[in-house]
Amino acid sequence: MTLVTRRDFLGRSTAGISSLTLSPALLELLMSTAGCSRRPAPALLDLIVPEEVLNKAVALLMAKGASFADVFIERAAFDSVSSDDKKINTSTVIEKGVGLRAVKDGKTFYAYTSSFVPEQIYSTARYVAAAASQGGGGPEGKVFTLVPQRSTLAFPVKPPPSEIAIERKIDLFKALTDRAWSADSRVVQVGQFMRESIRQVNIAASSGKIVNQALALTEFMASTHMKDKEGNLQLGFDGRAAYAGRDFFTGQNAFERIVDKSGARAKALLDAVDSPRGRFPVVLAPGDNGVLFHESCGHGMEADLVFKGSNFKDQLGKQTAAKGVTLVDDGTLPQMPGSFAFDDEGTPSERTVLIEDGVQRGYLCDQIWGARLGLKSTGNGRRESFRYPPIPRMRNTFIEKGARLPEEIISSTKRGIYVAVGGGGQIDVITGNFMMGVGEGYLIENGKMTRPIKGATLSGMGIQALKTIDLIGNDLQMFASPGRCGKVQSVPVGFGMPTVRVRGILVGGKGEAWEDKERGAL
């Protein structure tokens, strides 16, 4: 048994034993917390509150007849740097809280407190238990002994934010800002934003387990506005988010490349023609267009929405996509923004196959909604923070690679559009109607990519989009998306896909009206 000193604490995290590294702000928070129990190695991090407090809080939650309960304790620090209008500023947000949940007959009762004082946690637990009981009683006095869980998954951060002096962050942003402004004489505004967040989370559940994990997310986004002589104004954007440190932002993901890309997109839009409108072939570039399948299909496979009648309900074993299409949601991929060792109710993360060769094989389950469907949790119970109870959410969702060469997919398309990069999107799960914006796109004319287009959106029905995928490339790429997915709560998610051609999507725009003249060839 060893007492972890402050120096060891930092040393071990930089060695990447755990996913945790510390910003100065969080370091202070961690070290200043009273009542931390000192635990033996190899557990790097102390629990936020002592194990006996967790045991008692769970017992109190269960004391009035709940069928399930958990305690979610979190402390977090968010350090941001922004460059806007050539001015560079930083900000710091520090927060902590305890979320307490009791579930009875499928009903969830939840409350949180921002205090770590045991008595405050207990009184909130009693309040939640009473709300859930509705007069009922339970195994009063039952003792809960919870067992800490371990995972082989780790998401190390190199170098840790605490080792990067604020001067160096500011210098980086000055260089990036100069770079963006000098990219083109038409640049009229530039913005860059980076947020490094560190969250330590303890979960104690009545099922008998304790999870202690830390997650460090680095997000970076760049935007460029350009205006031409005619007064046309366009905005280009790019970004990444990863459970990693600066080591992630190299090569394809280098800060400079992201900044350059935002400028290149604004420039392409100034030269672009209005997107044609109508239904015709759409070729989706590999990587971040996976957002299209996140919206059009993924949400409809979340257990709560399946239960409530999404158009993927009762489809297990049935064909919901074209043959050859395999859709996966994987929470174990290194660095990806939807990855973690344990989900927010303590279930180990996993790779979940949703569609295999066109056939529906699974749904995205947390404990509560999975049970209502008669299925086990797939490790998809996620929450934004201690302020919310967990609900079924996606992690990193992608289409597996196929056999075609990407060049071949483009050259075999007579007339259509090529979507290089998508934008945000939305889904109506009942009808299956989805939409996705287009950040960068091109016309395909006679098998060749020609002029850039602007103002396009894609929309359609989820299952129909999946069923009209007719060509799948061999070039799967994952994309560490900077966008967060919002479903009352917002969480980071990743996407991926190979080059894919879809026939059954509606393209919106204010250009010419087009039709699919190749349809007979299908």
Next chain:
Amino acid sequence: MKEKKEYMDLAQSAVERAKRAGAGAAEAFVSDTQSVHISVSGRQVEQVNAVQEAGIGLRLLKDQKMIFGSTNDLSASSIQSLVDDLMRKVPFHTADRFNVIPEKEDRSLERDWASYTDFITYDPQIAETAVEDKIKRALRMEAAGLEYSPKVSGATIVIYQDGTSYVYLANSNGLAGWFPSSGCWGDAEMSAAQGADHQSGSYLNAFAKYADLNPEDLGRRAAEDAVRMLGAKPIESCQVPMVVSPRVGTELFSFFAFLLSADAVQKGRSLFAGKIGTKVASASFSLVDDGRLKGGIATAPVDGEGTPRQTTPLIVDGILKSYLYDAYTARKGKTRSTGNRSRDAFDSIGGIGPTNFCLQPGRLKPEEILAGIKRGFYLTQAIGIFAGIHSASGDFSIPVAGLLIENGKLTVPVRGISIGGNLFELLKSVDKIGNDLTWIQSMGCPTFLVSSIKIGGVRQPEVR
């Protein structure tokens, strides 16, 4: 009102801590919020989330450099360590001579902010009503939707939510005060089915008073929105007049709040830059931001930095009159703040935002607007508006649903099409404006007619 004097003291003492640590000027914003979020499904409670949280946000100014930080740990040591951390970092920031913590001025409110009851949106009943009663409201909302018609097949989202918040603000220039605010929300999303056809509908609105939220009305509106879409099909690509329902109108116009913010304008991100005094919309078009609308959901005595809220005409009879300003952009633009510094909570530095934002109604009844149209499209649902509008160029294409207008009457439902155009051009083609001003949360909009819109659709209803 149950204000906590200790939070006013906390804000004052944080400002003093910052001054002692060497800040030239400082501002502390404490918010204390109590809220309930209830969702129901299958006529049962699904989730009850009860919340009480307070926190502090600090803005420190030193040598023309501004920094922000926040925490929900309100212990003295936590606030002191936040102040120390911010003071350590602020020298590295970029100096900006327009950075400002607002001063007291002649129009500053003299009395306690909470005493300006006309400008306060607060209903004690919202915090005082037991959770059980609120659960019943959510269940009634769902039941009214489910019972609206036998064609209603289920409810996907039924949420009752409310919040009561006390804001305590103090700065080193002597501005200080507190005031309460509250509101309640209902949100319902229903589905309707007929054979293999599934349609969805929704309704969301916010109310200043607990008694004004009518759960049955909300549930029925969502159900009606779904049922009337049964049988919806795409139409082929065309260019026709479009009548916009107030609901979708408020979603479209929320983009103008961003484009009219002085921050976007001064930084070259809005095409409204340089257009003051020029015609930007049709002559019948007037847009107002009214921070003092009595009973408005966004009404308050002061904004997020203590400047009095006000009524600001933005577009009058098609002519652009003003942008929305906070203290920083006002100083930069050599004008006065319009009281539009918006701060949702302690953990955000905030930015310029609208208050009660409203397209002024015209004289026509909605039926009279429809009456003149031989063939057109009535817009009732849009998805992904935020992703379908390009904020810089104003170009948009948005997947939509609605009803066909034929010979002045609403006929068959339409889904699976998109509309394409440009926001700035759309403003100039708003032909007729209805008298049916409708508030959806803090955005107000009547029915209006756009003379022509491009629709992207398909000739054949389905591929397979």
